Amino acid sequence: MTPDVDTIWAWLDEVPDPEIPVISVVDLGIIRDVTWEDDTVVVAITPTYSGCPATSIINLDVETALRDLGLTKIRLKQQLSPPWTTDWLSAKGAAKLEEYGIAPPSAAGGPSKCPRCQSANVERVSQFGSTPCKAHWRCLSCLEPFDYFKCI
């Protein structure tokens, strides 16, 4: 029996992002479409940043997960347009990021508070952080550095 697309979406929501394993690839908003084309399941994936090295790992993880769940004919296609935006990060994903210690993206252009101590007294160290999708900030209250998920 072939699973319907809703079931496959639920399966994909269990596939963790390789760099930030507390959120799923669905939370990240990079799974753009899941369809059946005859007996092949087609998953459209959009890259976060053009050169993000995690992209190929994500493709591998998605394919492996679906294969482990019994699907045999799988096609992954890259979809560039419309370009990925942090607006597609799910509310669930944003909450998990913060719990994990990464300030979620904010339209204000910076984090509203420190993800560790909740202080609003924070400053930017650098526009770039440990991965292409993050910037480097620090809290002036608890003095801890933290990652901020860039807003693009």
Place this chain on the structure above:
Amino acid sequence: MSNAALFQTLLRLGDNTLVLGHRVSEWCGKAPVLEEDIALANTALDLIGQTQMWLGYAAEIENEGRSADDLAMLRDVWDFRNILMVERPNLDFGHTMMRQFLFDAYHRTLLTALKDSTNPRIAEIAAKAVKEATYHFERSAETVIALGDGTPESHEFMQNGLNLLWPFTGEMFECDAIDAEMAAAGVIPDPISLRDTWIALVSDTLTEATLAIPQDDFAHKGGRTGRQHTEHLGHLLTQMQWLQRAYPGANW
């Protein structure tokens, strides 16, 4: 519209990001401070990622069985179509950031226009890349201001960098028969039309950075036509391509 002209146009886009991406990556592990090291490596990564899209499409258009990797790793100097500015050696950090700033302002302006290209593939790559170019521009402009309007020593480094690089900016707005054909088809903007926006962007930042814009408009050219690259590109390619040259087809 001929495929030959489209192919050349895509090489011009992809070779700029490839060569600059490689140059910027040369700072990896030896930038002045850790944050700058990470920032430069991330910038390089974005540029190489964009290269994958431009040269990937170029390879499809060429339709000779070559891949983006083949185009990047197995062409020699005379087949590269990047502007001369991006192949310049990094020199000091100030020169590197000034080059980045002058390029980012151009790149953002160009990609913004390319979002409206009549070629849908170019439009979607540009829509993706312009977000990254905008982010790069914000950072390089901030750095140029911080160092230009910094200490007398940092100011001098930035002014020297600007003086050295300025004669290489004119090539960005050069228009040849390929550009004219592509612009007439609405595939790319007329390069000359980007100049006013670029000058406005650059002037605002350089003024705030207390730097003087050189008044000489002499321009070194020959990179984007492939007519005459500087000697520096050959040295860059020996490093970038040696693995594929020594071990053809190697992968991991």
